[in-house]
Amino acid sequence: MEANLDLISTLPQEVLLHIVSFLPLKEAVRSSILSTSWKSLWTRNHVHLDIGSDGIAANHEGVTQVIGEILRSYSCPEMQKLCLEFSKTGNEPDKLTLLAAKGVDKELHLDFAEEQQATRTFHLKLEHPSNQLPEIPSFASLKILHLRAVSHLAENMLPAVFSKFVSLEYLKLENCIGLQCLDIKAGGSLKSFSVLDCPDMADLTLSAPNLRSFSYRGALPWIQLKNVDNLAYVMLDMADGLGQNEFDCEVLLSLLASLKDVEILSLSGWLLEWLCSAGVIFRQLEFRFSKLKELSWIESSIDKPRRDSMADFLDICPSLERLFINIDRGRKSFACPHFHQFWHEPYFGMDYTTLKSSSSQAKHLKFVKLAGCSNQEDELHLLDILLKKSVVLQSMIVASAANHSWQVVKIPLSQLRLTTRRRTKQIATRLSPNKDCYFGFIEEENRSLSPFHELRRMT
Template sequence: MEDMIDLISGLPFEILRRILSLLPLEEAVRTSTLSTVWRNLWTPFQVDMDFDANPRTIHEDCKRVIQVIGTILRSYYDCPEVWKLCLNFPEGKKDMIVLATKGAENEVHFEFSKREKISGKFKLKLEQTCQGFSNNPTKKASFSLLKTLHLRSVSHVAKDLVSALFSNCQLLESLKIEKCVGLESLDIKAGNCLQNLAVLDCPDIVDLTISTPILESFSYQGVLPQIHLVNTLNLVHVVLYLKDGLGSNEFDCEEILLLLASLKEVEILTISGWLLEWLCSAGVIFRCLRFQFNKLKELRWIDSLINRAKRDSLACFLNVAPILERLFIKQQ
């Protein structure tokens, strides 16, 4: 095996890049562990951007950064590569580093970090519009092929940049938001392209609003927030892995039942068992509800502890899933 790796590693640089272009991004990144040659393929191309002390609006700052991001999307190599953007702001604003990893299949992953670890609570609104600098035909074209966007560790320092970036992604099909400490409120409004959405491990979130008409898959992992699904009638697959429980949030039965009612048309549902037990312990009788899961064919029930109370709550929930075909019980 080592001989084979050495043989492949000896191939010309351009051929190695071509090999990377044939792999999904996650697998392509793993090649960096094969040898020094492969690791060098992932050496970031660094861009330093200095913002002087002259008055400059947030819009102008974001416009300049997004022009560079557009360059990444139009870069010569049609294969995975990493760009490191070092954003140096004048005194009074925190410097920021953005690692931009471009996949070969129209996907980009952004990981945000600050040189100083200063956290802050913030709200994030992502809305696809045709306003602002997306009106620029050249600028708009650079984002026209972007289908997958992964945002990781967004902070209050980066919120305006992320909002501006998202507004340019008119044909985006898949969005993942992950590990955003300090994010309290997330509002997503997308057009007629976004089909897959995942919000994972954002520990401070208390409110999540989603409005996207053709969304088919929605995955959420973390503490239970207020979840408002607006104009999401095409949802087929939903994951509510509430591994961190209620957190510091407070809910009543009606709020949780409204959430479940908004999911009544899904065909595949993954849900944490403790939520059903909580509803039953509060006096909810599922068979007496005004709605049923009439399209639900597959249910995945997840919990760290499977006891009698949880089994009883599951049995009660099955009364509102009349055509269920597959039931999976997983202990985690």
Template sequence: MIMGDKKLDLISNLPDEILRRIVSFLPLKLAVRTSILSTRWRSLWMPSHVNLDFHLGYDIAHHEINEEVMQIIGKFLGSYNAHKLWRLYLGPPEIEKSSSIAEDELTFLATMGVDKELHLDFSEGRQMRSNFNLNLDLTCPGLGSHATTSGSFASLKTLHLRSVTHLAENMAPTLFSNCQLLESLKLVNCTGLQCLDINVDTGLKSLIVMDCQNMADITLSAPNLQTFMYRGVLPQFHLKNVSCLVDAMLDFRDGPGDSHFDCEDLLSLLASISNVEILTLSGWLLQLDLISSLPDDILRRVVSFLPLKLAVGTSILSTRWQSLWMPSHVNLDFNLGNIARHETNKEVMQIIGKFLGSYNAHKLWRLYLGHPQSGKSSRAEDELTFLATMGVDKELHLDFSECQQLTRNFNLNLELSCPDLGSHAKTSGSFASLKTLQLRSVTHLAENMVPTLFSNCQLLESLKLVNCTGLQCLEISVDTGLKSLIVMDCQNIADITLSAPKLQTFKYRGVLPQFHLKNVSCLVDAMLDFRDGPGYNQFDCEELLSLLASIANVEILTLSGWLLQWLCSSGMIFSRLDFQFNNLKELWWIDSLIDRPKRDSLSCFLNICPLLEKLFIDIDQKRKCIDCPFFHHYWHEPHLWMDYTAVRSCALQLNHLKIVKMVGLTNKEDELLLMDLLLCKAISLKSMIVTSPENHSWRVLKIPGSQLKQTSRGQRKHIAIASQGKEYFYEYIEEDSSRLCPAHEQMCL
């Protein structure tokens, strides 16, 4: 209460008796906390002390607990209307006590709270410590048994046992075996406790075991347990029926102790708590590399449940792991006779259909298609051998690179249109459920086999073709759910025709072919890495305009710099096109160098990217340098090939550009001018990062010459580079930019 400017502490003005009465209604844990309020409050929480000395004769050493203890402790818990602190002594009569039998005396403090909680502390006595086991069976008893104990501990909810000794080995189970409402159990500093066995089929939700130095074994069955916390040495665990566990602490700060380290037991422990949401774990336990200590057969079984890409990734862990991911090998040699004429028959379909009969583990099959063994030498070029690897996530990889037949040019036509019901029913047992297909080094011998096998993959979402050297024309027509198409390093490819209404990602790397992209309105991510140049195809400006128009709605784009240079040189004026890249948010420009034509052509292209937010410029001198030919055109961008002032004046503002990263810069004049252009036109720029060929990164600031010394103060590592007229400087401040990468970086390595 506040009266005027004075604060009145009405609670502290009450007599101690009333304060004790108030505190007695608090749960014991909260009541103890009031002791920190002031000196007066230190003892107000403490319950009244009552000392009871009673005698059970000399049989206390034999742990024979009789009805007298039950009756007295029953009275102790007769009501929950106030805190109570009782001191109980169990041992021989005082007149018969002697030093020789002092170890048979048991003294403990029993503290009771109002919230149906009981704390038993056995640390007051100074008995000799002996190892013992503690077995608490809190399963539901019969009605008669429950009735006899209803007046004692039947309604207990919280039990805290501290420093339990061997003298209480039988007393504790006898007293608390019928605590059917117990929700929380805590055992602390029970030094001699070796084996703890708790069997509960009721509502125990929390179990805490801490600092029991000699603990060797914990067996626990508690279907409703939610929290389990352990601290101390590492014992053997047997956790059963703990499916509700969500919070676990395994703090083995005292190491493995004297128990034998068993990898199988620890894996079983981790498996039993695998559904938890919160976990505390000792680091040294993970350092032991429990997984690698398992036998190879078990490791292969574990890896078999991973998606194929992740399973292959485990091969880098160590020499032993290099082959663990690999599925079992099955060699099948069968003869088609007319394989050279690509007449694939039902025999192939049946065998490959069995190969994909189940997805419960990785499989690696080696298939040979050719002539009988007796006639192999004469027509080796007609033999087809390939590896088929299947993953658990409905993925299939076919690798034709094992055979070394003569490469011939061929075409590949995949039509994944919806079949009629009868056709779908016939193929439902083979590839109908396939989601991911990767084809590597496909040859002319598989020209007809591949379309025949996969024409009815109606659920296919991802298709990848890699290193198909003889492939000249690729035609894919899909009216189902294909979302991703990747074509990489097919050296002789000349034409790609694609129709895929749901395609979202298209990535291409290699020579520049002719593109015919139809019905790709959902495309949001495109990579056109023409690192190998135009190949043997004639450069056609109109076809490339059609390609750019078909991908104009993408949000992420990778583009070869030489392509923009050739387009501008051949007469294209970007500002006069009837389309723009209005959705483009990230552009990755890649080439072997930046010179004046490449700088200016990039500037022209940026004029049709009004919403661009991230620009990555990657200069790698290891890339092939594509020289621009002479084009017989006399029109082009109005400012193209003029001086830098004209280029800068014609460049539009980049209102949304926030991040620029330039990799491989060597501080040549054209690079610096491009940097200056971007700093000038990107009015919302937050960060410009430049990285040297040696992979050193700096943040770039444009500083007037008069302010250079002032801004450089306090910077530990910086470099200042003068502009062409020395009117200002580019200040490089060292900065880590390893996390700032384009979306397609992994693809272009």
């Protein structure tokens, strides 16, 4: 292996550049550790721009010209280090440093992580002016933009650069400390938008007429989605809890209503739990997730309020076909507050039998997977509810934290012996919470026939 690397490293630089041109940008960057020859592929002279006392807002032309030069060709990956310096009267000059990495798939990564100065909160408004052609032609071909660790020093410069990317299809913002308000008004080309781990985010407004995918991970902000009628996939992973805003049922329900036409939805379970604890009854809402085919429910554990809130939410997902329940015990858990006023009358006082009988059937649900299962009583209650609600279920799988999987089937008390006798592999069983049936657990690697099909033949 080392001999092959030594041999490749002796090739001319233009040949090495041609080799890395076939790699995704991340892999191309990693190739720099192979040898000194590979590292030199990424060595570029630092670009120093003296912005002057007027600041970046008045002198962003130099930045756009440099980035335009970087984007002049996508024949091979390239990286530049931009050092921007502008003076302030009576103070030390501010310095803004960013790494600009270009990939062959028409992508650009702008990383501000080398900025060492303490950041403060800031707002960011990124907009594509309608019917405006870019002054620098190389900007028009960019498809993917990844912004990482943006600081307040780029608050004025970044919008000027962003406005040039009129053909942008994929946009991601990540680890932007201090970013408090984000306002995106994108053109018709933007298809995918992600905001990940921006801890100070309090307000997010998004307008993108042809957007298909929207992902958010972090603390709960106020999210306003405008002109996003083509959304198909949405992830709302509020892994960091409530954030800076108070919990507002109307605001959150308005957000959910704006997502009623999505086909794939992933969201944090505590959002549903808190809504129900505040008195929201999903079955009484005016909207339904009529097009939703796949739902992922993310939580740190399952208890009765979380279980019941999800069961109620399923009643407004009439077309659901696939349900993924992801239990990650390493995630933060957020205690539900006490609500003094209720949006509706809370229903968590229902007993288990009443809850099951009041739930509507999931007429199209074919596949259920519970990942992170610990075989606790509340998890068995959830399995019981889902098996009762499902009409055409073809597969229910539970997986432990160690990723060991079992197929689950509901076995009537009278059929237990016949079921175990007719199978070549023994079925591990457990009495249901209501003691009216058994749950059969069949190891995935030992399953030759769907237990749902076999059980239907026997009964």
